[in-house]
Amino acid sequence: xxxxxxxxxxxxxxxELTGYDITKHFKDSLGQFWSAKHSQIYPELKRLTDEGFxxxxxRIQGKKLEKxxxxxTEAGQAALHQWLRTKDPIPETTKDEFMLKTFFxxxxxxxxxxxxxxxxxxxxxxxxxxxKQKLLALTEEDPGAESLYSAQFGHYLVLTRAxxxxxxxxxxxxxxxxxxxxxxx
Amino acid sequence: xxxxxxxxxxxxxxxELTGYDITKHFKDSLGQFWSAKHSQIYPELKRLTDEGFxxxxxRIQGKKLEKxxxxxTEAGQAALHQWLRTKDPIPETTKDEFMLKTFFxxxxxxxxxxxxxxxxxxxxxxxxxxxKQKLLALTEEDPGAESLYSAQFGHYLVLTRAxxxxxxxxxxxxxxxxxxxxxxx
DNA sequence: CTTAGCATGTAACTAGTTACATGATTGG
DNA sequence: CCAATCATGTAACTAGTTACATGCTAAG
Numbered sequence: 504x505x506x507x508x509x510x511x512x513x514x515x516x517x518x519e520l521t522g523y524d525i526t527k528h529f530k531d532s533l534g535q536f537w538s539a540k541h542s543q544i545y546p547e548l549k550r551l552t553d554e555g556f557x558x559x560x561x562r563i564q565g566k567k568l569e570k571x572x573x574x575x576t577e578a579g580q581a582a583l584h585q586w587l588r589t590k591d592p593i594p595e596t597t598k599d600e601f602m603l604k605t606f607f608x609x610x611x612x613x614x615x616x617x618x619x620x621x622x623x624x625x626x627x628x629x630x631x632x633x634x635k636q637k638l639l640a641l642t643e644e645d646p647g648a649e650s651l652y653s654a655q656f657g658h659y660l661v662l663t664r665a666x667x668x669x670x671x672x673x674x675x676x677x678x679x680x681x682x683x684x685x686x687x688x
Numbered sequence: 689x690x691x692x693x694x695x696x697x698x699x700x701x702x703x704e705l706t707g708y709d710i711t712k713h714f715k716d717s718l719g720q721f722w723s724a725k726h727s728q729i730y731p732e733l734k735r736l737t738d739e740g741f742x743x744x745x746x747r748i749q750g751k752k753l754e755k756x757x758x759x760x761t762e763a764g765q766a767a768l769h770q771w772l773r774t775k776d777p778i779p780e781t782t783k784d785e786f787m788l789k790t791f792f793x794x795x796x797x798x799x800x801x802x803x804x805x806x807x808x809x810x811x812x813x814x815x816x817x818x819x820k821q822k823l824l825a826l827t828e829e830d831p832g833a834e835s836l837y838s839a840q841f842g843h844y845l846v847l848t849r850a851x852x853x854x855x856x857x858x859x860x861x862x863x864x865x866x867x868x869x870x871x872x873x
Numbered sequence: 874c875t876t877a878g879c880a881t882g883t884a885a886c887t888a889g890t891t892a893c894a895t896g897a898t899t900g901g
Numbered sequence: 902c903c904a905a906t907c908a909t910g911t912a913a914c915t916a917g918t919t920a921c922a923t924g925c926t927a928a929g
Contacts, residue, residue: 504887504888505887505888506783506785506788506888507888507889509788510788513788513789513791513792513795516792516795517792517794517795521907521908521909522908522909522910523906523907523908523909526908529781532791533788533791534780534781535780535781535782535787536781536782536783536784536787536788536791537781537783537784537785537787537788537791538780538781538783539888539889540889540890540891541908541909541910542889542890542891542892542910542911542912543888543889543890545909545910545911546910546911549910564897564898564907564908565897565898565899566897566898567897568896568897568898568907568908569897569908569909570907570908570909571908571909583792583795584795584796586789587789587792587795587796587800587804588800588803588804590803590804590807590808591785591786592811593786593808593811593812593815594785595719595720595723596714596719596720596721596722596723597720597721597782597783597784597853598691598721598722598723598782599721599722599782600691600722600776600779601776601778602720602721602722602846602849603691603694603695603698603718603721603722604698604771604772605842605845605846605849606698606717606718606721606722606842606843606845606846607698607701607702607768607772607842608836608841608842608845609702609839609841609842610698610701610702610768610769610772611769611772611773613836615772615773616836618773618775619772619773619775622775623775623778626777626778627778630778649867650871651793651798651801651867651868651871652871654794656793656794657790657791657792657793657794658791660790660791660793660864661787661790661791663860664787664790664860667856667859667860668782668853668856668857670856671852671853671856672853674852675848675849675852679845682834682836683836686835686836686837689890689915689916690915690916691916692916692917706879706880706881707880707881707882708878708879708880708881711880724916724917725917725918725919726880726881726882727882727883727884727917727918727919727920728916728917728918730881730882730883731882731883734882749879749880749925749926750925750926750927751925751926752924752925753879753880753924753925753926754880754881754925755879755880755881756880756881874929875928875929876927876928876929877926877927877928877929878925878926878927878928879924879925879926879927880923880924880925880926881922881923881924882921882922882923883920883921883922884919884920884921884922885918885919885920885921886917886918886919886920887916887917887918887919888915888916888917888918889914889915889916889917890913890914890915890916891912891913891914891915892911892912892913892914893910893911893912893913894909894910894911894912895908895909895910896907896908896909897906897907897908898905898906898907898908899904899905899906899907900903900904900905900906901902901903901904901905
C-alpha cells in the first residue's frame with residue numbers, strides 16, 4: 504500500500520522539509536495516527552527521489568553540516584491527489600493490545616483485571632490532558648485553526664479526533680471498571 | 689513483543705482449537721482489535737509447540753482428514769498470565785489511514801473533502817449496525833454475558849468497546865462534515 | 874455431483890523496529 | 902566545554918501480507 508510514501512508526500516505538499524523534520528512531524532502533530540522511525544524514512548526518501556516524486560537541495564547549516572531539503576514534484580502531487588481521492592473500505596482490525604488482554608479477562612482474577620483497568624484509565628486520562636494541552640497551544644498560535652481555510656485545519660481536526668477517541672476510551676474504562684468492582688466476590 | 693504468541697495462548701486457555709479455528713476467531717470475535725492470517729498462525733503454532741507452550745493431538749475428521757488440535761501447557765499458561773499482568777505504556781500511535789488523509793485536508797478542495805468524509809461516515813455507520821447485530825446475537829445466546837463471571841464477558845466487552853469506538857468516530861465525522869459544508873465557498 | 878467450507882502448509886515480499894554508527898550545531 | 906538537539910545513514914531482525922499449493926468433508 505505504501506502509506507508512508509503518501510504520508511511523506513502529504514507533508515512535503517505543505518512545505519519543504521528534511522528527513523529530520525519529517526521524523527519530528529511524526530513525533531508530534533501527526534503521531535496520533537501515523538508514524539515512522541528515521542530508519543524507515545531515510546530509505547523511503549531515497550526511493551521517492553529515484554521514482555521522481557520528490558527532489559532535494561543540499562543546504563549548509565553552520566560551517567559544514569549538509570542537510571537535504573526535500574520538495575515535492577508535480578508527479579508527486581499527482582500521486583498524492585490520487586491517493587487522497589481514493590475511498591478505501593475501513594480496515595476490519597485496529598490493533599489494540601489492551602483490548603486483546605480484555606478479551607482474555609476470564610483468564611484473570613478479579614483483582615488482576617481491576618489493576619489492569621485502573622492503570623489503563625490513569626494512562627488514558629493523562630493522554631487526554633496532554634492532547635487538550637496541544638489543542639490549546641494550537642488555537643493560541645492560530646485562532647483560525649478551526650476553519651477549513653486555515654493551513655492548520657488538518658492539524659486541528661486530528662487533535663480533536665484524538666481527544667474524542669481518548670475520551671471515549673476513558674468513559675468505557677470507567678464504566679467497565681465499575682462493572683468489575685460491583686460484581687460480587 | 690510477540691503479541692500473536694499471547695493472542696494464541698489466550699485463545700487456547702479457553703478451549704482447545706485447531707489453527708483453522710484460531711483463524712476464524714480472528715475473523716469474528718477478536719477481529720476488531722487483533723488479527724492474523726493463517727499464513728502467520730501456522731508457523732507461530734509450530735514455534736509455540738517447539739518452545740513447549742502448547743501441544744497438539746492429531747484427530748481424524750471423516751475418513752482421512754487429519755487435524756491438529758492444540759492445547760495450552762502449564763508453561764504456556766504461566767507465560768500468558770505474566771503477559772496479562774504487565775502494564776505497558778499506551779502506544780503513542782494508532783495507525784489510521786483515513787485520519788492521515790484528514791491531516792492533509794488542505795491539499796484537497798472542499799468537494800473532495802466532503803466526498804471523502806461522506807463515504808467514511810456511511811461506512812462507519814454500517815459498521816456500527818453490524819457490531820450491534822453481533823452484540824444482540826451474543827446476548828441472545830448468553831443472556832449473562834455482561835457479568836464478570838460469564839465465559840463470554842471478554843467477548844461482550846470487546847463488542848461494547850468496538851461499538852462505542854465506532855459511534856464516537858461517527859459523531860466526529862458528522863460534526864466535521866457539518867463544519868466543512870457550512871464553510872463559505 | 875458440486876460448492877462452500879474445513880484444513881494445513883510454504884514462498885516471496887513488504888513494512889516496521891531496534892541497534893549500530895557517525896558527526897555537527899547551538900545555547901547555556 | 903558540555904549537553905541537547907540537529908542531521909543522516911545502514912544492518913539485522915521481527916511482523917505481517919499476498920500469493921502459491923494441496924487436499925478433504927458435509928450438505929444440498
